[in-house]
Amino acid sequence: MNKMEVFFSSRTENIIFIRAAVVSFLLNLDLEVAILNEIKTVVSEAVTNSIVHGYESDPLNVINVKCSYDKEEIMLEVIDQGIGINDVKQAKRPMFTTKKNEERSGLGFTIMEAFSDELLVESIVGEGTTIKCIKKI
Amino acid sequence: MNKMEVFFSSRTENIIFIRAAVVSFLLNLDLEVAILNEIKTVVSEAVTNSIVHGYESDPLNVINVKCSYDKEEIMLEVIDQGIGINDVKQAKRPMFTTKKNEERSGLGFTIMEAFSDELLVESIVGEGTTIKCIKKI
């Protein structure tokens, strides 16, 4: 088993960093380009949500991304201590967004679910959100 | 100020990962290629030392790398809870190595010092080693 964990400031310029970090960590696995791109996209969606929704763009907060793999699967976790999600079922609905006027598409969860083998969302209002994605290999 | 922190398994295949992660984190800064390469080399040397010396190649241990920057400087830290260094002054001497038969060159510290503006080594035998590198920008 190989694992890593990153903590970083909730700034939008770190979205490209965390995508690159996760991809570099998984390079040893010699995954297909399509699969690597799916994981990259899930990281990007979840981290963007932590920044813009969870922490409402306040850059003084910290996001935690964990990634590990063994012979069977890749595990990815994105954790914030932000505002949390009131109704996860509603949040997952395609096109649902609480930030319509910021031109958010409401497709983050739709894309994360399509690109994961399993996607778990744990959220407590006022305490934060954890997204777990499992990808079989 | 922007900052990140990574924890990862002490496996040699993670050396390329941590180099890439630090470089991606610093890409926003638009540094000269030469400076970016110096930082990349310092990370590589310090992390390799934690793996092969600090943890004597036991992959079940964890290494911690911190990186942050503000307008003036970049701060890099590599931390292990390994065997520690008995005599730091001796360890820093060019060509000094305790692993001659593994073809180590004993040049790690020489390169780290040449590529840093400030290099601090804190080590306690049996507790671990912290390398701090400061790079002005």
Added chain:
Amino acid sequence: MALNVHLVVKKGSLFIKLVGEMDQHTTENFKLRLIELMDKYSIKNLIFNMKDLSFIDSSGIGLLIGRYNQVKTKDGEIVICELNNNVERVVMLSGLYKICVIKDTERDAKWYLGVA
């Protein structure tokens, strides 16, 4: 590498070549610049060439939907061309193909709009 854009205006159409990655961070400034140009040159149609776009997520899709909502008030269109595999999957998944015109090449896009 972030996002670089090359822009050309031709007969009320704005041609945009995207190079790099489109996410929440890189779309922020790009969006403002697009809106400014669309206004200045009374742009009706937008053509996005995605040949060298190596990444897009739902923030990028949000930008495209936002521009669609803008051009449709003028009966304009959004044409997307030269999608690579990674980008194509997200475009398909998002349903963007239902509101934009997808073309293989930029040449096809120009013919379609009559600005060839």
Added chain:
Amino acid sequence: MALNVHLVVKKGSLFIKLVGEMDQHTTENFKLRLIELMDKYSIKNLIFNMKDLSFIDSSGIGLLIGRYNQVKTKDGEIVICELNNNVERVVMLSGLYKICVIKDTERDAKWYLGVA
């Protein structure tokens, strides 16, 4: 991308083209392969073309010093050519230039060894 090596044997000299990054991880297998080949073909000289080597650290330097110690017992030499800026700085800093021959191009290296 790790490290890829292209190997050619010519008149007791082994030509090695390095592509990628040389560190503790990537040198491990490479070292064993080199030692095996040097033995099999009774190699006297080693020529490293570093044009596409994007990174080297002291672990890579350790490998080169180790091979130097091997070839010098046969009066052989290590020739390094086509160093880019990043690699050149580490090679200079490490003092490797004192025990190896540095040449601009692989052509120069071949002339030097008389295997052109």
